[in-house]
Amino acid sequence: MSEKQAHLNGAYYGPSIPPREKYHRPGRSGGPLGCCCSCIFGLVFKLIFTAVVFMGLAFLVFWLIVRPTRVKFHVTDAKLTQFNFSTDSNLHYNLALNLTIRNPNKKIGVYYDRIEATALYEGQRLSTVPLTPFYQGHKTTNVLNPVFKGQQLIVGSNLLEEFNQQNSAGVYEIEMKLYLRIRFKLGRIKTGKFKPRIECDLKVPFSENGNSVGTFQTEKCSIDYFN
Numbered sequence: 466m467s468e469k470q471a472h473l474n475g476a477y478y479g480p481s482i483p484p485r486e487k488y489h490r491p492g493r494s495g496g497p498l499g500c501c502c503s504c505i506f507g508l509v510f511k512l513i514f515t516a517v518v519f520m521g522l523a524f525l526v527f528w529l530i531v532r533p534t535r536v537k538f539h540v541t542d543a544k545l546t547q548f549n550f551s552t553d554s555n556l557h558y559n560l561a562l563n564l565t566i567r568n569p570n571k572k573i574g575v576y577y578d579r580i581e582a583t584a585l586y587e588g589q590r591l592s593t594v595p596l597t598p599f600y601q602g603h604k605t606t607n608v609l610n611p612v613f614k615g616q617q618l619i620v621g622s623n624l625l626e627e628f629n630q631q632n633s634a635g636v637y638e639i640e641m642k643l644y645l646r647i648r649f650k651l652g653r654i655k656t657g658k659f660k661p662r663i664e665c666d667l668k669v670p671f672s673e674n675g676n677s678v679g680t681f682q683t684e685k686c687s688i689d690y691f692n
Contacts, residue, residue, distance in 0.1 A: 533570060534569045536566060537569065541683050543563070543639075545558075545672060546559045554619065558613060559613075561613075570603060579595075579645065579646035589619050591615070594612065636669065637671065646660055661688055662688075665687075
């Protein structure tokens with residue numbers, strides 16, 4: 466009886482419970498795979514950075530050696546011998562221009578594969594004339610002579626008022642645009658094709674029988690290489 470009582474008075478918790486095994490959830494960046502991905506990304510970044518630096522240095526060296534300069538376009542002379550409206554709203558015109566193209570570069574030549582000249586009045590096209598393609602060598606100047614002659618229907622609410630004001634002054638505001646397809650040449654290397662647009666804002670005095678109210682002033686044209 467005493468043995469049974471002693472057994473009941475002792476601490477008894479039943480059979481021992483084995484410890485629970487800890488479960489380790491793999492992290493997203495842990496393990497060999499994450500380490501490998503980090504190494505690859507780091508290597509790619511270094512390669513891209515090295516390539517960008519190399520290209521920048523190459524461009525700098527090229528610029529220091531070649532020193533490329535923009536080709537310059539000027540309209541040096543203009544003769545307007547006809548510019549009048551008929552009763553059917555057609556504008557009759559006869560405009561002759563002298564256009565100089567200067568290549569100031571010492572080592573770069575220019576192929577003009579296509580040249581189209583367009584004359585406009587108050588934003589409306591008069592006519593377009595094609596010009597002969599040519600190659601322009603280093604530090605040379607070429608002169609082109611586009612001629613615009615014909616008639617064109619011109620409409621607009623304020624156009625006649627603008628025309629009358631310019632007609633009274635004897636000087637007309639005419640715009641010429643050049644649409645080009647060109648390539649550059651450096652030694653034996655030829656670039657791909659570029660399509661710049663040249664814009665020339667002209668104030669042309671009317672000339673009749675060799676007499677005009679003023680003298681045409683040379684106009685520098687603007688160049689848009691990203692048109």
